[in-house]
Amino acid sequence: MTDTLKKYLFEDRQVKVQIAELRDTWRHAQSHVQYPPPVRKLLGELVAAATLLAGNLKLDGSLVLQMHGDGPISLLVVECRGDLSLRATVKLREDHELPEDGTLQSLLNTHGKGRFIVVLDPRDKLPGQTAYQGVVPLEGETVAEVLEHYMLASEQLDTRLWLAADDAKATGVLLQRLPGEGGHGTDTQLASNDLDAWDRACHLAGTLKAEELLSTDSDTIIRRLFWEESLLAFEPLPVRWHCPCSKQKVADMLRMLGAKEVESILEERGKVDVTCDFCGKPYSFDPVDCAELFLGDPLKPAEDGSGTPTLH
Ligand SMILES: [Zn+2]
Structure with missing residues (x-):
């Protein structure tokens, strides 16, 4: 299994950890078109993010992440289904120049009209049921920041993401603070810790750099970050490229x-x-x-x- 989504839970169930590592899937996404490096990086990060978020939902249908731009990139889109099969594409504006050092803001939000749209489309809709759609401005310097803003604004969930992509790999780590009993220390054991589990997890993952994410396999990353923590590991889930287009x-x-x-x-x-x-x-x-x-x-x-x- 080359492409996987792996999920873990802190033993005290306050924090969820996920890591996605995509090679074949990501190679497929680029097989028919050569994206300029800054575009490839943004799309790869969005692919990793969609995998992490889709894996987080109990979704029978698809999750579509779209970044609509008003600059050189007109659209980045990733569609990830509940079985973690996904497809992705980019639409560029032909009359715009694409700077080598283009960033999310300069490529997608040139005039401040960029939008991030999240669509949750159930497969078997009930009569009258439509897809859920959330729209927010493109706030943030990176794909991870845009998604973190979205998750906090729309889902009221503390979520942190670390994403990276090059031509060979699209990858990312997600941390999420779980609602419920999590975060409220009631006993002396929690009180005796300097930081609660969420702060600890963010602090540990905060050291992650894109180069490390790209050059290191997911098991090693999880071990390096959380070797002092007790993590419950779930069965890894396969991720694959699939385009359901047909005549x-x-x-x-x-x-x-x-x-x-x-x-x-x-x-x-x-x-x-x-x-x-x-x-x-x-x-x-x-x-x-x-x-x-x-x-x-x-x-x-x-x-x-x-x-x-x-x-x-
Ligand atoms: Zn197709």
Whole structure:
């Protein structure tokens, strides 16, 4: 198992620790496109963060983290399902220059209009149920800080994240203070400690540097950080790349686009080519395929007739 999410609990159950280590999954995410290093770093950190947060939810469906930018990056998106299969992609603005030393703020929040959006989409929705969506400004210098702000504002949960990514690995550590009995020392044992478990855990993990996260395996990191603590370890969970795109889903998207729009693309190019933004898989619809799309409903109007075809 190369890609894993590992979970631990402090013995006094005040603090949850998780570590995600992704190599194959992350390699897949970059297999069809070469991202410039600053973009790759942000996307890799968001991939690690999505894995850590999805692993934290008892989710039958998907968690989607989106960073909408108003600068050189227009969108970073990661979709992680309850089984920890995920896909991710980036949309860049072609007319913007991408500085080598670009940061989250300079690449995504150039004019202060960047947004971080979290979508929780249950797989089997009840009638009338819609996906949960939380939107916050892009506050923070790093992906970790943006998420920490979000978790505190929306979930009222103390969460700390350390994230890192290079071309070979996307990785991160999550600490979360557990609600309930945690944090309230009632006996002398707790009172005798200088710091409670949460402060201790944050202090220990606070020494983590990106280089260490990237160059060290997850077991070693956990041992180095918490060797003085008693941790309960859970069974490691596998993480994998999976893009659920299909010709059927592209066909549905083209139907949404409407017969008129599809015909005009056909007239111009002789066929309709759509490439999956996430995995790069090409889908081609010749005139016969296109005619079949609208069989029986040839005049269905476009529900969203604007823009070029993109796949979600
Ligand atoms: Zn795909």
